[in-house]
Amino acid sequence: MEDFAAxxxxxxxxxxxxxxxxxxxxxxxxxxxxxxxxxxxYRPNIYAMNQNRRATKNIxxxxxxxxxxxxxxxxxxxxxxxxxxxxxxxxxxxHGEQQREIDILDNLRSIKPxxxxxxxxxxxxxxxxxxxxxxxxxTVLFDxxxxxxxxxxxxxxxxxxxxxxxxxxxxxxxxxxxxxxxxPANPNANKRRDAYLSxxxxxxLEPHVLRIAGEGWAFEEIGRQGGLKLIAEDAxxxxxxxxxxxxxxxxxxxxxxxxxxxxxxxxGCDLRVASHDGHPFSQFTCPALxxxxxxxxxxxxxxxxxxxRLIESGGRFEKREETLFPARLIMRDSA
Amino acid sequence: MEDFAAxxxxxxxxxxxxxxxxxxxxxxxxxxxxxxxxxxxYRPNIYAMNQNRRATKNIxxxxxxxxxxxxxxxxxxxxxxxxxxxxxxxxxxxHGEQQREIDILDNLRSIKPxxxxxxxxxxxxxxxxxxxxxxxxxTVLFDxxxxxxxxxxxxxxxxxxxxxxxxxxxxxxxxxxxxxxxxPANPNANKRRDAYLSxxxxxxLEPHVLRIAGEGWAFEEIGRQGGLKLIAEDAxxxxxxxxxxxxxxxxxxxxxxxxxxxxxxxxGCDLRVASHDGHPFSQFTCPALxxxxxxxxxxxxxxxxxxxRLIESGGRFEKREETLFPARLIMRDSA
DNA sequence: CCTTAAAATTTACGCGCGTAAAAAAATAAT
DNA sequence: ATTATTTTTTTACGCGCGTAAATTTTAAGG
Numbered sequence: 129m130e131d132f133a134a135x136x137x138x139x140x141x142x143x144x145x146x147x148x149x150x151x152x153x154x155x156x157x158x159x160x161x162x163x164x165x166x167x168x169x170y171r172p173n174i175y176a177m178n179q180n181r182r183a184t185k186n187i188x189x190x191x192x193x194x195x196x197x198x199x200x201x202x203x204x205x206x207x208x209x210x211x212x213x214x215x216x217x218x219x220x221x222x223h224g225e226q227q228r229e230i231d232i233l234d235n236l237r238s239i240k241p242x243x244x245x246x247x248x249x250x251x252x253x254x255x256x257x258x259x260x261x262x263x264x265x266x267t268v269l270f271d272x273x274x275x276x277x278x279x280x281x282x283x284x285x286x287x288x289x290x291x292x293x294x295x296x297x298x299x300x301x302x303x304x305x306x307x308x309x310x311x312p313a314n315p316n317a318n319k320r321r322d323a324y325l326s327x328x329x330x331x332x333l334e335p336h337v338l339r340i341a342g343e344g345w346a347f348e349e350i351g352r353q354g355g356l357k358l359i360a361e362d363a364x365x366x367x368x369x370x371x372x373x374x375x376x377x378x379x380x381x382x383x384x385x386x387x388x389x390x391x392x393x394x395x396g397c398d399l400r401v402a403s404h405d406g407h408p409f410s411q412f413t414c415p416a417l418x419x420x421x422x423x424x425x426x427x428x429x430x431x432x433x434x435x436x437r438l439i440e441s442g443g444r445f446e447k448r449e450e451t452l453f454p455a456r457l458i459m460r461d462s463a
Numbered sequence: 464m465e466d467f468a469a470x471x472x473x474x475x476x477x478x479x480x481x482x483x484x485x486x487x488x489x490x491x492x493x494x495x496x497x498x499x500x501x502x503x504x505y506r507p508n509i510y511a512m513n514q515n516r517r518a519t520k521n522i523x524x525x526x527x528x529x530x531x532x533x534x535x536x537x538x539x540x541x542x543x544x545x546x547x548x549x550x551x552x553x554x555x556x557x558h559g560e561q562q563r564e565i566d567i568l569d570n571l572r573s574i575k576p577x578x579x580x581x582x583x584x585x586x587x588x589x590x591x592x593x594x595x596x597x598x599x600x601x602t603v604l605f606d607x608x609x610x611x612x613x614x615x616x617x618x619x620x621x622x623x624x625x626x627x628x629x630x631x632x633x634x635x636x637x638x639x640x641x642x643x644x645x646x647p648a649n650p651n652a653n654k655r656r657d658a659y660l661s662x663x664x665x666x667x668l669e670p671h672v673l674r675i676a677g678e679g680w681a682f683e684e685i686g687r688q689g690g691l692k693l694i695a696e697d698a699x700x701x702x703x704x705x706x707x708x709x710x711x712x713x714x715x716x717x718x719x720x721x722x723x724x725x726x727x728x729x730x731g732c733d734l735r736v737a738s739h740d741g742h743p744f745s746q747f748t749c750p751a752l753x754x755x756x757x758x759x760x761x762x763x764x765x766x767x768x769x770x771x772r773l774i775e776s777g778g779r780f781e782k783r784e785e786t787l788f789p790a791r792l793i794m795r796d797s798a
Numbered sequence: 799c800c801t802t803a804a805a806a807t808t809t810a811c812g813c814g815c816g817t818a819a820a821a822a823a824a825t826a827a828t
Numbered sequence: 829a830t831t832a833t834t835t836t837t838t839t840a841c842g843c844g845c846g847t848a849a850a851t852t853t854t855a856a857g858g
Contacts, residue, residue, distance in 0.1 A: 130815095147815095182816090
């Protein structure tokens with residue numbers, strides 16, 4: 129910057145000021161800098177910039193598993209909004225591992241982020257580490273909430289997801305049984321099962337939960353294996369299966385197809401299958417998946433809006449905010 | 464670090480040395496530091512660390528589109544290997560936009576990465592900007608190559624992909640027609656079409672290329688729309704369709720299912736469909752997709768191996784390396 | 799016990815920038 | 829032209845750490 133300032137005939141502090149806000153210098157000065165900029169292609173070092181700043185423009189985004197299209201999609205939208213607002217988002221995936229999540233949060237501290245958007249692992253998170261982090265850095269949680277942590281939580285209302293699918297399915301055919309993993313990685317899974325149970329009770333229907341083995345993040349394969357097993361055992365109490373999430377459902381549908389189980393809501397079909405999430409691929413399954421979808425746009429919009437508001441408020445809210453968005457039922461051919 | 468060093472009764476430079484390599488200090492010293500570490504939970508600032516280092520441990524990973532499960536998966540593996548090797552990977556997605564790619568490369572310079580793994584946008588990349596970057600930072604390209612740029616390229620051999628599928632399909636049934644987007648974002652698409660044409664010529668078969676409209680990264684939807692159109696027009700010269708990539712195929716299969724076109728290689732089927740990439744979801748389509756798959760493990764292994772070797776060689780190879788891995792044909796039910 | 803080599807410490811400087819305070823220069827208002 | 833105001837420059841320091849050189853301490857070997 130020293131050299132560049134000399135080359136443009138302006139003092140370094142003024143150049144520094146220019147990079148913080150080009151409008152804060154006199155037009156003639158600005159012009160001189162921008163001319164030099166074209167000749168020398170100098171760029172300030174963003175990490176050195178942030179080293180000594182009161183408020184950086186860094187935003188950390190942390191998700192549990194980036195190879196999941198659900199997170200990939202929501203991150204894509206969030207990242208774009210941050211960039212448009214003049215922030216520099218940094219993206220991290222915990223890869224489903226506790227230690228990795230801890231390391232990421234540790235590293236995030238050193239880039240002094242203005243704020244962090246964190247989708248925690250959930251059950252596997254080190255609660256103490258996250259609590260510690262949230263105290264030090266303005267943080268908005270999303271996707272899955274951890275009781276009392278972060279200044280705000282933005283997510284989808286699991287009850288809304290399940291109530292819509294259960295209501296719809298039981299109104300238009302046999303009541304659904306609930307298909308889920310035995311050890312779900314994500315707390316949302318538990319909320320969905322509970323919602324299913326309470327919803328069935330309200331409708332005075334008998335609940336059936338089909339729990340399949342499997343751990344980790346290979347949900348499709350777990351759903352497929354579970355589906356094959358259930359089909360082999362003919363273990364369906366009703367002809368309607370409600371999957372905890374779309375990735376399980378994708379695997380389950382594959383199993384049905386393999387075994388010749390016809391899925392759909394038309395005559396001649398053996399099974400209706402529905403699910404939750406509005407996964408980007410759910411419209412390309414065979415048949416297209418009836419699902420209760422996240423409002424991606426609203427959630428991501430509100431996540432960043434909340435974070436920006438948090439940053440402007442100096443990093444603290446008086447009271448922890450919790451915003452849940454209702455799901456939207458997308459009726460397709462599978463149920 | 465000053466305070467922490469004082470608290471642990473060790474000098475700051477020695478503490479600094481410890482963090483660079485815990486084994487480089489005397490065991491008794493190491494123990495003292497680690498005891499203090501537990502009491503104070505101090506972490507060095509990684510960006511300040513890298514500020515003044517000869518060689519940082521940063522690695523930049525840049526992909527064109529992270530919401531594509533193909534990239535998400537390969538990045539997942541690459542990231543893990545980098546971490547295991549003691550590096551700090553930073554992940555960036557160009558979102559399919561030229562300006563974003565340029566900005567990312569600009570920012571990457573300031574973290575002084577030891578090396579960068581870059582999957583360029585391809586056709587949309589600003590060649591000059593990338594060339595400039597590669598001259599300044601040790602870079603290994605992957606996925607799609609740009610003539611002469613970077614110290615090395617690691618990818619899959621598109622000819623190998625297509626020759627295997629074409630050979631297999633024409634040996635076991637009617638010769639394939641080739642299904643692709645009119646304006647592919649990725650240069651691999653062009654290579655695949657060329658490979659198809661040359662392969663058909665070699666086999667003395669008449670080639671047919673079905674080109675569908677569409678631009679951008681929503682390949683599934685493009686494939687679906689294209690499929691619906693082709694089905695409506697009954698525009699298939701043969702009963703065998705070879706898609707340029709799996710995401711197109713996923714959309715195409717959805718269209719077939721919607722329209723009651725039976726896909727598979729058994730009697731009673733209308734169409735055989737095969738494709739290329741070995742997309743993580745290709746085994747969950749209905750029917751499961753026959754595809755010529757990237758050797759993900761080999762490619763990602765070799766990408767990082769090449770980069771590590773490049774870093775050890777001081778950032779330059781005598782001669783640009785180019786490694787192409789052959790594809791592996793995965794025969795499933797769709798063809 | 800002394801010698802030697804290894805490890806640790808002290809001292810000092812630099813990375814690339816932000817920022818505050820005071821002085822100087824340029825512009826605007828009278 | 830003079831004064832008031834804004835902008836820029838100068839000067840100086842700090843961020844959190846790496847690193848080199850010289851010095852001192854420690855452990856190992858005879």
